[in-house]
Amino acid sequence: MSFGDPNNPYGQQPPQGRPGHPQQAPQGVPLQHGHPQYQNGYGYPQQPPQPAPYSANPAPGMPGAIPELAHWGLRVGADLLDTLIIIGPMYALGFIDLVTATDPDTAEPGVFFVVGLVYAVAMGFFQLFKEGSTGQTTGKKAVGISLRREADGSTCGFGLAFVRKLAHILDSLPCHIGWLWPLWDPKKQTFADKVCSTVVIRVPKG
Numbered sequence: 001m002s003f004g005d006p007n008n009p010y011g012q013q014p015p016q017g018r019p020g021h022p023q024q025a026p027q028g029v030p031l032q033h034g035h036p037q038y039q040n041g042y043g044y045p046q047q048p049p050q051p052a053p054y055s056a057n058p059a060p061g062m063p064g065a066i067p068e069l070a071h072w073g074l075r076v077g078a079d080l081l082d083t084l085i086i087i088g089p090m091y092a093l094g095f096i097d098l099v100t101a102t103d104p105d106t107a108e109p110g111v112f113f114v115v116g117l118v119y120a121v122a123m124g125f126f127q128l129f130k131e132g133s134t135g136q137t138t139g140k141k142a143v144g145i146s147l148r149r150e151a152d153g154s155t156c157g158f159g160l161a162f163v164r165k166l167a168h169i170l171d172s173l174p175c176h177i178g179w180l181w182p183l184w185d186p187k188k189q190t191f192a193d194k195v196c197s198t199v200v201i202r203v204p205k206g
Helices: 072-100 111-134 138-143 157-172 177-183 191-196
Strands: 145-149 198-202
Touching (some): 072 145, 072 177, 111 157, 145 157, 157 177, 177 191, 191 198
């Protein structure tokens, strides 16, 4: 008479997996080397990696992270600072021409105003270059916001930044409503942002 396997005195057969499927090891028991699910040095089945949260606009250095969009007040503050930096000195130098003229009523633009005009043009292009290459003008950097491509969160480059600046004409044409559009738009975009597929996000200051 055969008593079966001495390690299995009750004669029970070990559980079998479904045909075509590897047998699952009991929970907490290491798998043996060579088992289809043996994937690491400790013999325990390795958990599949969890996908990162999807985002159409990942922040720089944070793959899959959802950035915080810049609200309308921050954008206005940055634009005011940039405007002051660009044209403020030009008007200040023009005022010097005015007060030093023999007859202020008939005074024409002088050398100081010309210097100020050259400064304004040069500073405007410099700010545009900085916005395209880093996402930030001086004003945007001061308030902690950055211009990014909507698709991948990368910087725009000078070309797209320049086109976006021209596209702001669309924001001004219908009673300037495009400038107010971020107040209720889900992506807080102006018309220029929608045309160029850009967004403005919050970033650390400095």
